[in-house]
Amino acid sequence: MSRCGAGVRSRADPALDTLVIQALNGLASASSLFLVASGLTVIFGVSRIVNFAHGSFYMLGAYLAWTLVSHGPLAGLGGFWGFWGGILLAALAIGLIGALAEMTILRRIYRAPELFQLLATFALVLVVQDLVLLFWGPDDKFGPRAPLLRGAVEILGLRFPRYELFLIAIGPVMLGLLWLLFHRTRFGILLRAATQDREMVAALGVDQRLLFTGVFFLGSALAGLGGALQLPREAVTIHMDMAIIVQVFVVVVVGGLGSLPGAFLAALLISELHAFGILAFPRITLVLVFLVMAVVLVLRPHGLLGREPEGAPPASEAGQPLPGPAPRWLRGLGWAALALLLALPPFLGEYPLILLADFAALVLFAASLHFIMGPGGMASFGHAAYFGAGAYAAALLARHLAAPMEAGLIAAPFFAGLVGLAFGWFCVRLSGVYSAMLTLAFAQIAWSLAFQWIEVTGGDNGILGVWPSEWARGRLAFWYLSLALCGLGVWLLRRAIHAPFGMALRAQRDSPLRAEAIGIDAFRIRWLAFALAAAAAGVAGSLFAYGKGSVFPSSLDIPRSVDALLMVLLGGVQTLSGPVLGAIAYAGLQEQLARLTDLWRLVLGLVILALVLFFPSGLAGALQRRRGA
């Protein structure tokens, strides 16, 4: 009886010792997270670049350290210097790689519209993924344990690894060192100045280039160090980059962008909640960080320790005037394309029709995101939520009510629009990256709902059998249906942009104060625009679902949101032709490359990099400029 009784008691009322150990576990994770997050927050603070490649530097750091520690010339040294020398060398090398990336790529596109640099860093992610696979192969690697820190110590009768104790210490130490750097060195003071007012620092004659390269070196080295220090603790894998990047973004945003103590606090909060959360709710790990972020951002719109940015966002271009009616050549081109899309398909094979229908849905999806990003001036990192809402509306109706396609297509925009109204009510109050990250948080909460609510959504096994009605089963019929609905959707979005509603939307984007002064309710306009975009994305999602025949949580996961973002940025945010071109270019490239080579991510990344460098205003922008010149 005693054994059984002890078990019951320990579950209901965990003993003190386990709570202490669990708190220590949280501290160790917090330190690891903070190391990586500190680099990201430093880079963002100064350059305002949303650096997607930060996770890739973290992964590279781990791989490089693994090679240096177990296979390089340092490994011959063995023991203490072999290990710690390898770790430090790896961090420095990653710093250099980061600086190199800044000098060769990012430096050329600082003047591009906000978030455009995200595209370049995402291309880096793709390139690094394939390079790591080429150099190190697909197998997970285990690093050696750290000299002097092997084994465990006994704390309250429970074993706790020495290395985790070391990690617990290194977080605050690093915070202290960074504080000294920022407050006691000239470089650090200039960095802080640049964080607050970039233009003023430039006006005072500080060489910005050196500053920016320096900050990338520092940030990347921190990411590399964070990765390298995981070596004795975790396996080195090709999925490390994606596993960490979202988490550190959350930490940075929850802490307040650019704030180091904030990042530390946020890492602590998230890690401790996680460590204790799994005792009570083992399944909470999927969504916990996003729940925390949503709560924090709703209560504190600039993160825990972030400050409201002073003055206008730095170096942002003034919005361009509303483009007039499309130039005659463009209109001609549009009509010609439409005529081709109507006349040609009967002569195409099955597969081109499948592709065309996919593209139609993606075009509407990208156009809907463009509507809030371009005229609305609000970025969204979680636009897949509304695409997925549309898809699930169709799928749930089909599964639970056996509703036909027509019902699904009608319900999808309403359902997605309602979700947009609900999420948007919170998101549009915030600005910039905070707002974008809040959309991401809501999208992930929606995703985990689809993932975990198995009785209703089927969980990750999804909902099968979401096929079109009999008359639309033929690929040709389905293509015309897609063309009609997506064409209608894009046309409506275009009408909205040019209607008084769209003008008001642009007004609040370009000059919130003046817009308020002439009686525009900025919040309402943004909120409605958000819901309208969500409804359009919902139509795209439901069409996509009927085209595929099944719906999975992946339809509202992060990669789908990133896809939308990339399509809009690639095409250009200035005009509606941007997302149309961007969607076709991105989806088309991916489809073609994946068939040609296993290294399609590398090639796609390089192509995107080239496009970014040569067409910094997007494909549509480049087209227009050439035409205009």
Next chain:
Amino acid sequence: MDLRNPSFRLGRRGLLTGTALGLAAPAMLRAQGTAPIRIGEINSYTAQPAFLGPYRNGWLLAQERVNAEGGIHGRPLETLFRDDAGRPEDAVRIAGELVASERVALLGGGYLSHVGLALGDFALQNKVLYVASEPLTDALVWSKGNHYTFRLRPSTYMQAAMLVEEAAKLPAKRWATIAPNYEYGQSAVRWFKELLAKARPDVEFVGEQFPALGRIDAGATVQALERLRPEGIFNVTFSTDLLNFVRQGNTRGLFENRVVASMLTGEPEYLEPLGEECPDGWIVTGYPRDALNNPVHIALRDAYRARFGELPRCGSIVGYDTALAIATMLRKVGSTDTEAMVAGFKGLRYQTGYGTGEVEFRALDHQATLGAFVGRTRLQGRTGVMVDWRYADGANYLPPDEQVRRWRPQPG
């Protein structure tokens, strides 16, 4: 949607009768001559390269062997490998491409369960044969099973049942579970609990952990399990999660004086990266590659090493067996008509690359009776191996037929 419905196609596109005939009856057109028989293979090559590289090698080896023997009645096999990047919607799009543009006779592949289910549903809608190789989900042949979908690997249920058989012999009564938080992990835990409780009514399950796939917080998770003071642990984590779980568990002494039953851990894919961390005495399902010395397997292992310069892994055998099963079916049927191939697969028997004898694709639920090896882990030198293993024939670890019939949607 229906690619093989001539009435629809002729009605819609009378002008293209030639193409339509080609679509409607590829089997007839290509029955003569030595044109290759094309197979469309879809898998998550870029998302899961560690497992699917060896898998593709195994497939290629089988295909080369078949072709060296003169192919299928004089026609060589040709496989088009495609990457779905781990996304079911991409897999469905590619399936459409392979069937419509590339005119493949059948589809194969799938690693992730939801990709497998999406492909299975595609097969049902388009009346194409789909031979699932890797996906483990029970739904693929039971609750979502269909006329056109067959599956090779022993499913979640079967692997859990194999471990339950061993776990039931142990004195351990208090069990805790740890599994990745998605369908595979959840159903493995469910079956293990259900079957073990049936075999040993005196066991008690004291708690569970469900870390997110690929993102385990190993320290905290190990501590959470330790707190439950279990006598036995049922582990379903694999790959990166497994490595991190084992390292933290070793350091913190979680596995000392405890028994662990672990899904798939005996496969070289998962055992080799563990290196010296390999825990001792875990009961695992897997593939004792180096010790499996029957003539068929030795020949296969040597041929594989000669061809690819490395030793096969469990995925290699799965790839090899899938291609071999398809070839065996094609030889038997002598046609690429879908209905004929489906009929050919029902009750099909082929010789597995494990060298353990014949495997049958059950007519009842389209599940192959391929088994797995059950044994214990042991560190030998610098890597772990399986010892004290035996081959568990899949046929012995399936639920009763009437139960399967209740689960599986019946035609008509």
